Amino acid sequence: MxxxxxxxxxxxxxxxxxxxxxxxxxxxxxxxxxxxxxxxxxxxxxxxxxxxxxxxxxxxxxxxxxxxxxxxxxxxxxxxxxxxxxxxxxxxxxxxxxxxxxxxxxxxxxxxxxxxxxxxxxxxxxxxxxxxxxxxxxxxxxxxxxxxxxxxxxxxxxxxxxxRSQQHFKDAIDFVYSGKLGQIRLSKAWAYQGWMKSIPKKPDSAPPPGVDYAMWLGPAEKRAFNPNRFHFNFRWYWDYAGGLMTDWGVHLLDYALLGMKASNPRSIMAAGGKFAYPDDAAETPDTLTTVYEFDNFNIQWEHATGIDGGPYGRDHGIAFIGNNGTLVVDRGGWEVIPEKDKMEAVPRKPKVDNGxxxxxxxxxxxxxxxxxxxxxxxxxAGANVAINAQMGNIAFKTGQKIHWDAAAGRFKESEANKYLAATYHNGYQLPK
CATH class of the missing domain: 3.40.50.720 (NAD(P)-binding Rossmann-like Domain)
Structure with missing residues (x-):
């Protein structure tokens, strides 16, 4: 065209x-x-x-x-x-x-x-x-x-x-920007995924007929085909993705960052592991808490598989916790819960469109x-949140509180910097 x-x-x-x-x-x-x-x-x-x-x-x-x-x-x-x-x-x-x-x-x-x-x-x-x-x-x-x-x-x-295209999310952020919540010291984002059960270990096998497995691997490390690493479940393997931290995290952390008008955190720390299903086939943590430190507030990420009972009784969402009240928004709508008598409650306003x-x-x-x-x-905008999600995974992998040097585009810890770059395999070259 x-x-x-x-x-x-x-x-x-x-x-x-x-x-x-x-x-x-x-x-x-x-x-x-x-x-x-x-x-x-x-x-x-x-x-x-x-x-x-x-x-x-x-x-x-x-x-x-x-x-x-x-x-x-x-x-x-x-x-x-x-x-x-x-x-x-x-x-x-x-x-x-x-x-x-x-x-x-x-x-x-x-x-x-x-x-x-x-x-x-x-x-x-x-x-x-x-x-x-x-x-x-x-x-x-x-x-x-x-x-x-x-x-x-x-x-x-x-x-x-x-x-970002749904009206109720925009309305919720407009309310955050109004200042009615008072000083916001903490924003939480979470994904509690009760539908995610243990992934049983399966033996390596030949790729299914009709699958160009070499092309599927592309720049990822060469490994024998395993059905657990293919199609949907690739998300739980470091070679191909970053687990719930990058899968749901980029959706929900995006609004936490947007609401707080935030970009680069000063520090990041993360703790978790395979607590729900320690012996199953997945690599990425099924339970994780990540804290991003900014100048005057924190953003916290939580995820857990096999559990639906997340904060505020929701299996996913974003909360902006202010001195006057807390705004909670998820894919179904948003509401404001007042802090005692400091502001009026806002009853839940449901979604009105198809994002x-x-x-x-x-x-x-x-x-x-x-x-x-x-x-x-x-x-x-996609890069901003994806980078923050990657930072959370890097903090988890290092087991350290890591500090970001925005001017240098690097962490202050050498161990964390080992995870900055992408390593390509099988003859593929990182784009220049």
Whole structure:
């Protein structure tokens, strides 16, 4: 799609007519010229990549033209599902071949975390706008590289932290900014995941037929195939992801940081381990508490698997604890609990919209307008929270209270700095 096509230029008379008869226009399905359609492809379509694509193609100006997955079983299934909707797409097993297609305008990246950096930077270099799943990188170094790639290639890059598009989250943060809570000394974010049970150990085996396992590994360390490390459960292995700290943490810590207008903590400490299921197959901690120290407040992260009873009776959420009261927000709504008689309570205000639909729509609108400041979660915002989540994991791995030197972009502790960089294997090179 050419630059002029993305702008969807309409005449002044058309705009005036639309303003004059808004109700009539809402009643008539909007027809989009083929030349004005956004050609989208999805890379990694087993989980959130498919959810992202499904939401994005609800927009009439978007058409899906290609899919890519290293698992042919998944790829064939998704191609068939689109065909049932009358959508015919090209199918790829190697995303680099997909990126060579000049007709593709934007890509969705829904791969495991360890592939995000390479796929996103390659897509930007190929001239594509990008919707990339969170967390953006599997290391602090990768996060910086991804920000630099967006700035260098000047592409629209939206991170899949869709809560930033939900109205009730925005309303909750506006209340935090109002000052009515008084001085906020602590913000808590947590994910108590009762549905997560023990992962039984399984023996290594041959990859399933149709799976390009070497491509799935990509830059990760070469290991024998194990079903526990594949598809959804890759999240609980350090080679590919960062456990609940980066999986749910980036969603919830994002709002803790946003509400406190925070970026770099002074120090980080974390304690936890495999307390619930000490002998199961997962590597990442099933129980963790992380404390981020800022100048005049702390942010605290908690997660636990196999338990639903989190703070305030919620299995996930963010709390802003002020001298006058506490605001609690989760994906279902928000409320204010007063501190004795210091302020009025605010009864729970439920969610009113679909965050993922709105988030993908926002991306489409910015691809057309080229006003990158309108993105709800630009790559810079995604990097801020992903870096903080990585800091929490690094504090856990070192077992130390670690201190961040923002000017140097490094920790003051040499042990912690060992975890800053990404190590690529199998002939893959870290993007420059």
């Amino acid at each position: 050419t630059h002029s096509r993305r702008h969807f230029i309409r005449s002044a008379s058309t705009l005036m007519a639309a303003a004059a008869v808004p109700n009539a226009l809402h009643a008539i399905p909007r027809l989009v010229s083929p030349s004005d359609r956004l050609n989208v492809a999805a890379i990694g379509i087993n989980g959130m990549g498919w959810s992202d694509l499904t939401a994005m193609i609800k927009n009439p100006e978007v058409q899906c033209v290609a899919l890519c997955d290293v698992d042919k079983n998944v790829l064939d299934k998704r191609v068939a599902e689109l065909a049932q909707k009358g959508i015919k797409v090209k199918a790829y097993s190697d995303y680099r071949k997909l990126l060579e297609d000049k007709d593709i305008d934007a890509v969705i990246i829904g791969t495991p975390d360890h592939w995000h950096c390479l796929a996103m930077t390659d897509a930007c270099a190929a001239g594509k706008d990008v919707y990339v799943e969170k967390p953006i990188g599997n290391s602090i170094e990768e996060c910086h590289i991804m920000v630099a790639a967006q700035e260098r290639h000047k592409k629209a890059v939206q991170v899949g932290q869709w809560q 993922l639909d709105l988030h993908t729509k926002n991306f489409v609108e910015v691809v057309k307008s080229r006003n990158f400041a309108d993105l709800h979660t630009p790559i810079q």
